[in-house]
Amino acid sequence: MTALPLDDNSCGWYQALPAPTPARMLNGKHNADYVVLGAGFAGLAAARRLAEHQPNARILLVDAQRVAQGASGRNSGFVIDLPHKFALEHPDPAHKQKLLGLNRAAIAQLQGLVDQHGIDCQWSHAGKYQGAVGERGEAFLDHFAHLMKDLGEPYRRVEKQELAGVLGTEYYSRAIFTPGCYLMQPAALVRGMAEHLPDNVELLEQSPIRGLQREQGQWRLQGDEGSITTPRLLLGTSIFTREFGYLKNRLLPVMTFASWTRPLTDEELARYGGQLNWGLTPADHAGTTVRMTADRRLLIRNTYKHVPKYGANVDEGVRKKIRADHRNAFVARYPALAEVPFTHTWGGVYAISRNFTNFFGQLEEGVFASACDNGVGAAWGTISGTLLADLAVGADSRQLQDIRQVTGMPSLNPPEPFLGLGVKSRIRLAKWQSRSEI
Template sequence: MEHFFTAQLDRVQVRHLPLDDNLNGWSALLPARQTRATLRGKLAADWLVVGAGYAGLAFARRVAENRPQDQVVLIDAGVVGDNASGRNSGFAIDIPHSVGSTVAELTTADNYKRLLQSGTADLRALVQRYGIACDWREQGKFQASVSPESSPAMEEYARALETLKVPFELLDKAALAKRLGTGYYGLGIFSPGCVLLNPAALTRGLAEHLPANVSLFERTPALGFQFGAPSEVQTPEGQIRARHVVITTNGAAAQLPGLSNQLVNLSTYASLTQPLSAEQRDRIGNPDDWGLTPVYAVSGATLRYTHDHRVLIRQQVRHTPRFHNRAADTARQVSQHRQIFLSRFPELQDVAMAHSWSGLISFTRNGAPRWGKIGPNVYAAVGCNGAGISKQTVAGSTLADFASGVDNPLIADMQALGQPSYVPPRPVLDLGVNAYLLKENWAGRHEV
């Protein structure tokens, strides 16, 4: 494999750290938690994992189990549960969103299916083993369209599910209204394998039950790297020397050699209502909890009706090259979320939004993750491209097996996904991404 680092010579300073200065609604629903200590002073480790999201937590756990005599250090710039992994919509998706028509695309879809289902199974086992209270609900997932103009896209999705041999139900407007409590959608497809959950609670639970040879430090950003044998990583109040470094920070990883010009960073925005009263639930037919993704991912709205009777709306996508989301940026989206909510549930005018927040997603131009060895004793699992709960969990665990020399047939599936294609530097990147978002918003303009 090609190496992108020059041993003992690469020194890198991190210029931009992820910032979300708005309260994550999922975390706000949970009891207060005692965060882990910030690293102070010097520390030595066999493995340093940078980023305590799904990939980082999975890598740290698996490598610690594979090598119980090794010391593993896991650091995060923020707080577990309030980082990007705790801010998503809470779908542990078991199948790829799209398949394509070429032989190569069909093969890749099968790779993704095996990987996603393995990631979901791993999480299910951990939730059951440790009794992680994260509202784990095996409710499946709806994909729905509003306008007849989107019927070809829905038909393509149905063909993809048939190709993958995934069972599904095709639902008309009346059937959807009965299941969802809203008559807004005209056509829907239900597939049974998706899990709905509170992502902040899941990441907290995973972090609280790491093996004994894993040390987690929160509010400990990596500010500088000197790669070598061993590598040294500088934090605000400390320094870590490690034989192996693993990068699982997704978007912020674009600042490192071997990962630059591969990642595109986007922000999405979500709002969560107050819980519906019994009388309010009766107005919409008292449905069971559900999750719904739009036929057009950029322009459409992702919705959930949660187990505790709240409605989640996630909509709006913005290019965020420096990983910063201010509260003012989120506030600008709230009125749009309110309009989306009332268009689906006009009977619920008296239900207020309780929380609104933002989250970061890292994409690659061709959809392939950056996974594997990127230099001597340096590894990466970044570029989640959405569906990150299951996908990044299995990316982290398979990377740990790969780095530890442990045989795992899923390693071949990860390698078969390929590597990210080149993205240009700014400002050309900004122009390209914003043009793409405008095009996607126009294509799905009937679905809002």
């Protein structure tokens, strides 16, 4: 038995979508040439690429939930081209250039799908602000500018007055704008891609896999109402990879949380006074992410929790406290909109590793995985899922060589209870250190 996702039902991105069509679920016994577990960014990309390589193969894409209910539909809607903040510290410039190239290949791929299928997901080449509130944040900004200069990437300093004209708040002292980021509605993008899969990819939703075992050179996946036998299994299961016995004690389950408002009225929009459709990430790693969506919603994201039992670690009392913290961050930035209510507060689970290393590759005969996106799943999931399919069929490429060079084995974690105590202490310390930026 595996521990299944226990995501809340209050994700604003998902609830803003029309009700989905009825799910096709796993029933009876099936044989497939390939099975992809997890229909997020990685799984969708892997299934699509497999179908391109093997148009006559039977490919099953299986998810325990509805598409977009999991982590891929719960992020803050950034598709970032730059290496993650920690990866930017890597001493080898070639390593960072490979990451940059992989992320941009993912963006181009997503752009192509949005254009080809007319996916309505607020996709836009909006760039991204990295904002500082005070001296601590500004020190991080100065360091970020230094890293951008070393990387040879364009950036622009945005001072307080200009920034306030964009954000509709004078809360931030300054920011750095980088042009390569795209913004989108994540649940709409993920669902849209699932609705336009190749003909030989069969999507099975609400079909949790409870067991995995090797039988006569094949893998048997056992569900509640059926089973699948396949010679090749691709795992796009992120943190849940460990539930199948792989990368155990190497992945850390962390949940981050967001709240958003209803769409602002015309009068509220006038009081707000800023622009639509922008995204700001914090200069300080533990600070607050803010979005203004294309459809007039303000989103606040902060608060991190170690969740060894996934969604079971978060009850309504915890969510209520997080919502209050988000409220404080919102009112601090937008006091003139203090009466505008939040309509949704939600969390999403993702995997990080102690050495901030992504896993990509073959786990054992017939089993391949991309796991541990370290919090930057949209671009990384897309390109890693695509290249995992290449690896599974034996199709070599420069990009495949690059991703194998920039990935590795996540570090082993200390045993419990030391792991839980250490992670919780580190999160509390980061929150205290970053309190002026939250």
